[in-house]
Amino acid sequence: MIDIKAFRENPARFVQGAKDKGMNVDFPRLTALDEQRRNILTELEHKRAEQNRLGKESGPQIGKLKGQLKAMAEQDRGAIQQQLTALEATPIRLKNEVAVLERMLSDVEPAWAELLLTVPQPPATDVPKGAGSDDNIEIRRWNPTGFDAAKPFATNRGFKPRTHQELVRSLRLVDFERGVKMSGTRHYVLTGMGMRLHQAVIRYALDFMADQRGFQPMGIPVIVREECMIGTGFFPAGREQAYHLEESKRGNSHDLFLTGTGEVGLMGLHAEEILSLDALPLKYVTASTCFRREAGAAGKDTAGLYRIHQFDKVEQVVVCRADDAESRTWHKTMLESVEMILQSLELPYRLLQCCTGDLGVKNEDMIDVECWMPGRGDSTADGVPSGAYGETHSASRLGDFQCRRLNLRYKDEGGRPTFAYALNNTVVASPRIMIPLLEIHQNADGSVTIPAPLRKHMGGIERIEPG
Template sequence: MAVIDLKVLRENPDAVRASQRARGEDPGLVDALAEADSARRAAISAADNLRAEQKSASKLVGKASPDERPALLAAAKELAEKVKAAEAAQLDAEQAYTAAHLAISNVIIDGVPAGGEDDFVVLDTVGEPPALENPKDHVELGESLGLFDMERGAKVSGSRFYFLTGPGALLQLGLFQLAVRTAVENGFTLMIPPVLVRPEIMAGTGFLGAHADEVYRVEADDLYLVGTSEVPLAGYHANEILDLSAGPLRYAGWSTCFRREAGSYGKDTRGIIRVHQFDKVEGFVYCRPEQAEAEHQRLLDWQRQMLAAIEVPYRVIDIAAGDLGSSAARKYDCEAWVPTQHTYRELTSTSNCTTFQARRLSVRYRDDSGKPQTAATLNGTLATTRWLVAILENHQQPDGSVRVPSALVPYVGTDVLAPR
């Protein structure tokens, strides 16, 4: 339920149409919104005029002589009916406008590739895939090393659940401690947010649109389980005016995340690549809109720093417009090499949501003249459970053990994970 800037729509509708086409979405929605905006403004004006007329008429009734009063009262009654009808028409126009506004995704940034899931552009490739003879996959490694237990996870909770056990739990906690340290050293405030949020917060971040079926809902309490701490962090400053005079506000949220994975039957059913519950450290930034693109690059640089620390080969891709999600104006993914799949798989995403989320959540800041303006928001992964897949598979050794990246050794307590 996030929304685009109406100023952009009014001043440059062609840019919004081009964005819709690049996303593979209907450019006709732009004209529908323009018409709904015009109809809403006309309805507001009509209702305002009638209310003003009604106010004047009621003053005349008060001043009228007994002879004049019946005719004036009859006219006032007729006006009251017109006002009631105009207010109903205004409400209908407001609802039509809101629906038309919510139907349009964020306007993409110039340079974003057009197309769908397979139309990304590779921006950089870092490191060489390891030369492994008959590599084991992360499930075989994890189970032989006592790092996780898929079978008992399924027994307790169903498919796509797991226990992280012993050194596997230490490996994840070490990874997250490293992410937290990286974040805090770079000016982020560490947050452990609630993972159940109200509908307006989930909607405000754009997660109840096309991907609403991915979200777990607790119906008895009308709350949603978050799929990323981006959601509570975006809601943290809802309906506030921020002080951004000293620069962007950066938060790092450590939370458990929940995803139904409704559209992924048969995909990545083995192991911990695509699961219903996982942990994540997520960077979230509030800044002035003109700072957003530079801040996006900084988020990407911090992600690269984390991937360098776990010593895995990876590539950076510029996601195509049709694969962005409604809130993002641009998104970069870092994908790590997974030896047994002979391909790169997503470990991090970072999105520039420009003013799209903040407009819906009413997050503003004061510009240099003191006037409130809509802030920009960005988000980016700094570590998640899925990273264990890349660590295990890339650092496996011929004897079935796994070398622990040196940056994680202090947290795990050993430099090699050996079979039990």
């Protein structure tokens, strides 16, 4: 959520920000509602102040007179009753006026709040402008020794690559048919060494973050209340992306939602809290199952492990002081962890600075990491895929957008409660990462070499052999 005060002072910044992100927000309506709301509020507060003043002045008198009235004989009550009526006239008038204003407020307030939630965080000033992912700017590439992703796989390795779909079938790592039988399209079953490879990479990433990078490992709920989804900025915009458990229809108090990323659980942890300065920065890492409906992605990446409804992800999150420079430093540090892991797995990758049009509602700066996947891309004349980079990671800086919604604050040096800044970044998401893992490390004989760091999590084997 944006700061409404910042919006009043400089609406142009938010209007431009939404425009650069390619998002439509009814700003004139927001301005109008905000003004109405403020005017009503001001008047209401004046009336209430008057009420309070009278309550102290004439209130006790009224009470005394009412007491006298009770103790009196019928015929003597007239004079006192008159006094009472006079004393009560103004408070009763105020009461009615307040009621009218309150009704007016309840007309504008909900619409105002709802609209405010839809205003996106403006992109950081140095984020390149652009319409969509085609305008993202490559920052750098990395290749393992002996492999150059700029050249075809066959040139690098001396044989034609199999796609991950072919590999998981011949190596019996994934059973798509039974996955679909049980749960429908975009579902799958990990089998045998497929499950072990999946577990190995998740476990390796979590351990790496905990042991080498000082992040606190957490196990968090993946079933959460709506407040968590709104607080982390996934709702209302992404409502269609989340699985919805309609518990209220079964007589329970709250509906629940399956989270699409561990970020929701990690950020929800300290919602509604005021942290002490020395508690920061929070550095959390979690491994959690993620659920995505992939609404609106019909027909896209339908085959294979690329786009699926359920997967596991190791996610890192940092909550730090409201300081732009500090947030940028953490952004680099988090990405460095990702690069260390990808390099240790010997996967070619590149970093992309996302342009304004590719940002979401909640982030002001985002860098995507794409791994080279030999089985992706258009097929060449001989029917072999050309290979292409595919997104495997995403690292976002959110400013205070998320913490503002979550009401997550800390006491700054001067003791003032301040909304913290938040960042999040994929450490590794599997099975998607298994695509480059299998495709890059495949051998001419159809086997796949397991990168050294994963072997101890796979019973010590070095290769997955066909058959």
